[in-house]
Amino acid sequence: MPINKALTFETERLVCRPFEMTDAADMLRNWASDPDIQTEYGEPVYADMTQVRELLSMYIYPDGEKSHYRWAIIEKVSGENIGQIAFCKVWEDCSAAEIEYCIGKRFWGRGYAGEALSALIDYAFTNTPFEKLEAYHRAENAKSGRVLEKSCMHKTDTVQRFVSEGITPEGEVCYCIEKNNYLK
Structure with a gap:
């Protein structure tokens, strides 16, 4: 189930494109160093440019066994990297992918996460063989919950x-959308 990770998709206000090393300063300033953001989606906090560049190297040059497809979220008006959206997990055997996203605090309340999510769902179902997309949030992460509630995904x-993993969700709120329902 190969996906051309080099493809870019856009919305009216955003460009979602593959990461570049030039994203490092924006990432550090806007989201990767913020514990409130990183902790909410289970990622470490990055304290300096060296750490962010190492992260970017993993995003840009992932090892062959990982199925990570990540896009930098670029605000068109400023040209800044304001966050990221990704298929953080891919299950080729059942044609499913899990979506994660984050947006820097300065950019909260503008609908950017939902806009990027909608664009990724459309991109996935019109350009990839995925049959199902999934996401979840911890119940206490109300902001992420609102993004998913407003999306075309359903609980x-x-x-x-x-x-x-053979685990029953405890404290996580799960969402999904199937390709056949989306394309109706």
Whole structure:
């Protein structure tokens, strides 16, 4: 299920493109160094440019066994990297992918996360063989919950991550959308 990770997709206000090393300063300033953002989606906090460049190297040159597809979220008006959106997990055997996203605090409340999510869902279902997209948030992460509630995704009992790990979600709110429902 190869996906051309070099493809860029856009919305009215955003460009979602592959990461570049030139994103480092914006990432550090806007989101990667913020514990409130990084902790909410289970990522470490990056304290300096060296750490962010190492992260970028993993994003730009992932090892062959990882199925990570990440896009920098660029605000068109400023040209800044304001966050990221990704298929953080891919299950080729069932044509499913899990979505994660983050947006820097200075850019909260503008609908950017939802806009990027909608664009990624459309991109995935019109350009990839994925049949199902999933996401989840911790119940206490109300901001992420609002993004998913407003999206075309619907609540579900569990997601493939938990099924694969043999875990019942506890404190996570799961969402999904199937390609056949999206394209109707």
